[in-house]
Amino acid sequence: MSHFTLCSEDNLASKYVTAIQPFWQETVQHGNFDGVEEPGEMEKVAIAYAYALHPQALGAVVISSGRIESLIKYKEVVYDFYQNGYSVFIHDHRGQGLSGRMLDNSQIGYVGNFSEYVADFKKFIDEVVTEKTPHKPKLLCHSMGGTIGALTVLRYPELFEKVALCAPMFGIRPPLPDWLANLLLNLHASINKKNTYFFGQKNYDNQPFVSNELTHSEIRYQLFRQEYQAAPQLQLGGVSGHWLKMAAQAMNEVEQYVHRFPIPALVIQAGADQVVDNKRQSRVVAKMANSKLMVIEGAKHELLEEQDKFRIICLTAILNFFR
Template sequence: MDEPLYATPDNPVPDNHFSGFFEGKGGVKIRYAVFRSAAREAKGTIVLLQGRSETIEKYFETIRDFTARGLWVATFDWRGQGGSGRMLSDQRRGHVARFSDYEADLKQFLEQVVLPDTRLPFYIVAHSMGALVALSQAPELESRIDRMALAAPFVALAGQVMSQRSITLIANTASLFLLGGRTFRKHPSAQPFEGNVLTADRRRYERNQAICDAFPDLSLGQPTARWLKETLGAIARVSRQEHLTRIRIPTLLLCPTADPIVPRAAINDLARKFRAGRLIEIDGARHELFSEADRYRAQAMAAIEAFIPGSLAEHGALEA
């Protein structure tokens, strides 16, 4: 790919930005972008962490929402997806060697891009796998991140033929026998809006699909056994009481109640053990809250705006 960011007719690149690559752990090229607010005085910076298989382009609408409220947005594509370096010769396989590589890339991003080139204070807004990385790294982020808002945090895996325990056992065994680069399923073809489990909004679903259609190098297929092993291990670790007790960053947990990917019960259980966390449920919403229908997405955005000082409700009612 020659250009850092890509537009489609109904998804133009937001104005007032800079983008490029930084070097992640092991020399992997990580694509990033920073979007400035037009406000005279910035109210801080959102560090936006995507879910598995997502790209910067998918968040252009959400980025505009934040910058319109006086916040800068800094974001990047995780290694192995989007416009960042891929891990395997079959670039469609979603792979990571170690979950700690994601954490190392986040640390590099904060040090190389966010701290020198954006505006204080810093807040994390994360979705799904990005929220899992944030939870895992949070005990070390207290001095840098003021607050976190985590949408549909990936703290359990539902909607599979096998149980999470069985998937963990198989993924661990495959990795042990040097088969960590294998996938359990074939890469899916493009799915129609009808019957999708991600969003009730046809326009946003088709917009996101059009990005992958126009720029297939940004798309990603099935996760590998190693990715499952590492990610499920991280889920087990962050769900323990002793880990959650170490997190002191005020955190908003947004739970879409009709999410078939991350079970509602798992997020509720996490919230009960998480002293720094506050739970808000978005009744009827599916997994991708930032691509959901307006009636759900607006609730999620309003909750974030009230929680993060400096946006619409500077002294919001959701003080943690």
């Protein structure tokens, strides 16, 4: 189905042990840097990152991951891009993964402002990526990482050569009318501190595969959950009211300025997405300069962790686009 070398579900359980984990231990390097200091922060937030340098690299790929995600969850993805000739770089956004958390309850999804994510990302490119590779990097984003990636590209148009956005968070489900969303956010803010869970949100929950909304791939889902059970510090629960408010602002900013998007973009939509709002995503992409939309019918939100029949289409399109 593709001329690229990609992992397959058939033997993934054994390959994870015999090839991907050893690659992660032997080839992948890890580090930390201090995230950008924001006014009023008590202490610096440490940003964790990892990279794999290919000895005959065709180019470099930088990954901007989604909410609750960690570079640990991207072992297979990093391995696949490396096998296809790329040096690969990934960091954990502040407040999740192996990066520092800002609240006493480390499970609450929180950020002061999405511009903090962008500032950390810029620092990662400047201090790590450009130091390690001569190639102008390509950007691969998933979900919330798509919002962060789009804002970064709009603010720093010279950083990346092109960008692939998988199921980008340009709108959140369920899509509420603005007046109702604002009413709920303001109501929550009036009765709670900004660092408390939004209505109905709670600590990390290891959902069984049958009730998950993320992927049809049982093996990929189990591997992700195993990693998060083995390293509880990766775990993250639901979002704070403040995070939701900042996310709404960030998504509005993307939609407002996306008509001047400066570099080629491939947007891949998961046809059966239950996490982001595809209607709004399509609307934003229609306004987006330099973009092409591809829909993978029937796929769930996590295109990079989906069943082979969806994932191979997605990764083949990205690798062709990057070439």
